[in-house]
Amino acid sequence: MADDAKRSGTVQSVERAMALLEVLGEDEEGQRLTDLARRTGLSVSTTHRLLTTLEQRRFVEFDRSDGLWHVGRGAFTIGASFVRHRNFVAPALPVLRRLRDQTRETANLGVVDDGEVVVLTQVESREIMRAITRVGGRAPMASSGMGKAILASYPDADIEAIVRQYGLRKVTERSITSVAALRRDIAVIRERGYAVDDEENVIGLRCVAAVVHNVQAEALCAISVSGLAVRVTEKRAHDLGELVAQAARELTLALGGTLPA
Numbered sequence: 001m002a003d004d005a006k007r008s009g010t011v012q013s014v015e016r017a018m019a020l021l022e023v024l025g026e027d028e029e030g031q032r033l034t035d036l037a038r039r040t041g042l043s044v045s046t047t048h049r050l051l052t053t054l055e056q057r058r059f060v061e062f063d064r065s066d067g068l069w070h071v072g073r074g075a076f077t078i079g080a081s082f083v084r085h086r087n088f089v090a091p092a093l094p095v096l097r098r099l100r101d102q103t104r105e106t107a108n109l110g111v112v113d114d115g116e117v118v119v120l121t122q123v124e125s126r127e128i129m130r131a132i133t134r135v136g137g138r139a140p141m142a143s144s145g146m147g148k149a150i151l152a153s154y155p156d157a158d159i160e161a162i163v164r165q166y167g168l169r170k171v172t173e174r175s176i177t178s179v180a181a182l183r184r185d186i187a188v189i190r191e192r193g194y195a196v197d198d199e200e201n202v203i204g205l206r207c208v209a210a211v212v213h214n215v216q217a218e219a220l221c222a223i224s225v226s227g228l229a230v231r232v233t234e235k236r237a238h239d240l241g242e243l244v245a246q247a248a249r250e251l252t253l254a255l256g257g258t259l260p261a
Helices: 002-008 012-025 033-040 044-056 073-085 089-103 145-152 156-166 179-192 234-254
Strands: 060-063 068-071 106-113 116-123 138-140 195-198 205-213 219-228
Touching (some): 012 033, 012 044, 012 060, 033 044, 044 060, 089 106, 089 116, 089 219, 089 234, 106 145, 116 145, 145 179, 145 195, 145 205, 145 219, 179 234, 195 234, 205 234
Antiparallel strands (some): 060 068, 106 219, 195 205, 205 219
């Protein structure tokens, strides 16, 4: 690993610390030292030394009551700065709140990053049983509502390039894993103006999404409504699609964007 780090111009200790933060960020319940070491491929002693350093900078926290490590306030502060930089997040919140109130489901906003969709912010459903999504969560574009909505806004050549680079990963039994199936779904999304994730990323969860456009009429981000499949039936998903598509159009105009011709 040291030779690889030298060749790539990276600093090994920083790479390892970032790997620990990434693993901690995937699990809100926290991680034990030995599990972190196993998942990052580091020794327990190296993992503990890195965590102790990160703890001093408040990037991680250690809960002595249960022996679990968690993401700390320092990491949250930097993450919040990233969200603030995306100056469309704050204006989107009233739209997301309205969608949550209209649908009684969780409303989300996401952007594309390295072939995946990242949830930047959300307004949670008030239902006791609600969709299991989280801010910072990632999903492949081709198996998520927001990802497919954004893909459908791209030219066909760009979609093909993305598939070649990132592939079509099978996340659940319902995930799209063939180019032909993706093309069919994209055609439907373009025709009706919204995408449906039919348990393609999480079994038991349906998501309906539409694109928010920038001034060049290109995809800026996507918004969605997600809920448990027992509540968001296939019929209801299409009813929700009209609401989400209309909300995306309104947000596009509110942000000074241009609706596609």
